[in-house]
Amino acid sequence: MNVVTLAGSTNVESRSTALLAFMESQLHRRGIETRRFSPDNFPLQALVNADHAHPIIRAFQATLARANAVIVATPVYQASFSGALKLLLDLIPQRGLEHCTVQTLATGGGDQHLLMLDYALKPVLSAMGTTHQLPGIYAGPGHLGRCPSGHHVPGPEIRQRMAQAVETITHLLEARRLEPLPHREKPVFSLAQAG
Numbered sequence: 001m002n003v004v005t006l007a008g009s010t011n012v013e014s015r016s017t018a019l020l021a022f023m024e025s026q027l028h029r030r031g032i033e034t035r036r037f038s039p040d041n042f043p044l045q046a047l048v049n050a051d052h053a054h055p056i057i058r059a060f061q062a063t064l065a066r067a068n069a070v071i072v073a074t075p076v077y078q079a080s081f082s083g084a085l086k087l088l089l090d091l092i093p094q095r096g097l098e099h100c101t102v103q104t105l106a107t108g109g110g111d112q113h114l115l116m117l118d119y120a121l122k123p124v125l126s127a128m129g130t131t132h133q134l135p136g137i138y139a140g141p142g143h144l145g146r147c148p149s150g151h152h153v154p155g156p157e158i159r160q161r162m163a164q165a166v167e168t169i170t171h172l173l174e175a176r177r178l179e180p181l182p183h184r185e186k187p188v189f190s191l192a193q194a195g
């Protein structure tokens with residue numbers, strides 16, 4: 001069972017990454033592993049050119065190919081998702097999300113761009129093959145607070161929505177674990193073994 005998370009902001013005090021971190025921590029508490037990627041993980045030239053032959057990008061693709069769920073976090077930039085997230089999405093092969101359930105998270109400077117998730121991000125993820133997208137979660141400025149150490153933290157309403165999403169992802173992953181292996185992964189029974 002594994003979950004890949006994509007951070008579409010490289011801000012040190014990122015609000016969208018704070019949402020992502022909250023979901024990751026909730027999944028960890030349920031024993032589910034997550035692996036986070038952000039643009040910082042890749043050499044700039046390879047990232048900007050979407051160099052699919054680069055070993056670091058190939059390793060990212062291999063991790064993604066083993067994932068059952070992907071959580072995507074982004075700030076709203078110009079009524080769309082961030083360029084940083086687009087750089088990460090460009091590293092994913094065609095139909096690379098076919099096997100994944102996807103959860104999207106976004107933060108914006110106001111509440112008016114809530115629909116960005118449905119109008120801008122969802123179609124792109126659908127084109128990458130995902131057939132199962134959970135309802136997106138959007139946090140405006142009023143949905144986030146700060147903890148005593150000064151970091152952004154999601155407020156109660158968003159925490160509740162993310163807890164529900166974590167519940168759904170946990171059930172989906174568990175159901176997938178119990179599914180019979182796909183044909184290509186079945187152990188090969190050879191005539192030699194049959195004796």
Ligand SMILES: Cc1cc2nc3c(=O)[nH]c(=O)nc-3n(C[C@H](O)[C@H](O)[C@H](O)COP(=O)(O)O)c2cc1C
Nearest residue numbers: 009011014015016075076077078079107108109110
């Ligand atoms: C270049 C730029 C464009 C932005 N465009 C929008 C926008 O169209 N709508 C909106 O609600 N907020 C917009 N914002 C505000 C960010 O979405 C908001 O501050 C977000 O929470 C930042 O997330 P982050 O801390 O994860 O980077 C914009 C911010 C920047 C820097």
